[in-house]
Amino acid sequence: MPTDAQPTTRVRAADELKQVALDQFATVGFAGTSLQHIADHAGYSKSSVLYHFASKEALLEAAIEPAISEFEAVLDDFIAGRGSGRRRTLVARVVDLLLENRQAVHVFLIQGPSLAELPIIARANAAVRRLAEAIGDERESVVDQVRFGIGLGGAAFLLTAGRSFADADALPADDELRDVLHVVLGELLAPRDRPRPTTTD
Amino acid sequence: MPTDAQPTTRVRAADELKQVALDQFATVGFAGTSLQHIADHAGYSKSSVLYHFASKEALLEAAIEPAISEFEAVLDDFIAGRGSGRRRTLVARVVDLLLENRQAVHVFLIQGPSLAELPIIARANAAVRRLAEAIGDERESVVDQVRFGIGLGGAAFLLTAGRSFADADALPADDELRDVLHVVLGELLAPRDRPRPTTTD
DNA sequence: ACGCTACTTGACCGATCGGTCAGATCCTGC
C-alpha cells in the first residue's frame, strides 16, 4: 500500500469509484443505485468497477467501512471513559463524525435497517445499538432515550436528506453548522438534572 | 359509489395492496421494492397489482397521498393561524400525524429527496419546504432552524428506521410515545426566552 | 340462462440488473 504523493492508477481509480458510489448510495439509496450508473458517473465501464471491487456489496463495504470504524472508536472511548465531560465529548466527536462522513452515515443509519443482511451494515447496526444501550443503561427514562434517538437521527437527517429542504443559498457553512449542532445536541443529550450548559467551547 | 359497511372486493384488494406496498416502501425503500414482492406478500399476482394500480408510481401515490393531504392541512392551519398556542398545536398535530402515518412519512421525508421526480413526492417535498420556511421566517436564527430540522427529522427517524435499533421488548407503546414526543419536541420547537449562545452570523 | 362487468392470472415483452470472461491496452522491469 503505497503512501505516494503521486498516487498509483489503481488507488486513484478505486478512490474515485468509492467516492462516486458513496454519493449515489447516499442520494438514491443502495438498492436504487446500479453499477452502470456508478461507472458512467465516474467515467469507467461497469466491468472496471467490478475489477476493482468484487461485487456491489464489496464496493459499499469499501466506501463506508472507514466511517464505521471511526464510529466504533468513538463509541468504545465513550463506553470505556468516565468523568464529567464524557457526554460532551461524545457529542462533539459524533458531530464531527457526522459532518465528515455525511454520506456514509446516511447509508448505515438511515438505510441501515433495510440493508441489515449485509455484514458491514450489520456491524454498523450493532454499533448503533450498542450506543443506544449505553445511553439507555445510564439513563433509564424513556424520555431520555427518545431524546437520544431524535438527536442522533435528527442530526443525520439534517445533514443528508434534510439538506434538500433548505434554501440553497441559506445553507450554513460547515463551521457554523458544527457549532450549532454542538449547541442543539448538547441541549438534547446533556443530563437534565443539571442546569443546561449555556457556554460553548 | 359504495359506502358499504361490507366493502366490495375491489376496495378490499386495493386497500390490502396499498398497505402491503406502504410497508415495503417504508422498510426497504421504493427502489428496493418490486411489484413481484408486493404481490407475493399480499397473496396476489403481479398482474393483479397492475390491474388495481396503473403503475408502481401510481401505487406509491395511492399509498401515501392521504398522509400528504393531512400534512398539508396541518401546515395550512399553522400558517393561517395565530395566537400563542400555535406552535404547541403544531407540535401536537405533527406528532399525531407521525404516529398514524409512520410508513408514509418515512417515504416522503426520508426517501423524499431521492424520489423528487415523482409528482406526489414533489408535492410532499414542497409542503415540507413550506413548513421549513414558515418556521424560518418567524425565527431567524440558524440555531432555531436546526432545532426544527432535528426535531422533525429525528422524530421521523425514531418512528421508522430508528425503531430497529431499540430492544424489541423495550419499545414503548404508542400512547407513551406520543406523550414523550410532545415533551421532547416541545422542548425543541417551543420559543425560548433565554439568550442565544454564540452564533457566527 | 344470459350477458356484462369486475377481477385475476400466466405468458410474454424489452430493458436493466449484478456478475463472468476473454481479450485488448498500458506500464514497467529487464
Added chain:
DNA sequence: GCAGGATCTGACCGATCGGTCAAGTAGCGT
C-alpha cells in the same frame, strides 16, 4: 524489445425489473 502483470473494456449470461395483453373466472342484474 520483450515478458508479464495491472488495468480496462465489450460481449455475454441468467435473473429480475416494470409493464402489456388476452384469456379465463366469479358474481350480479335481468
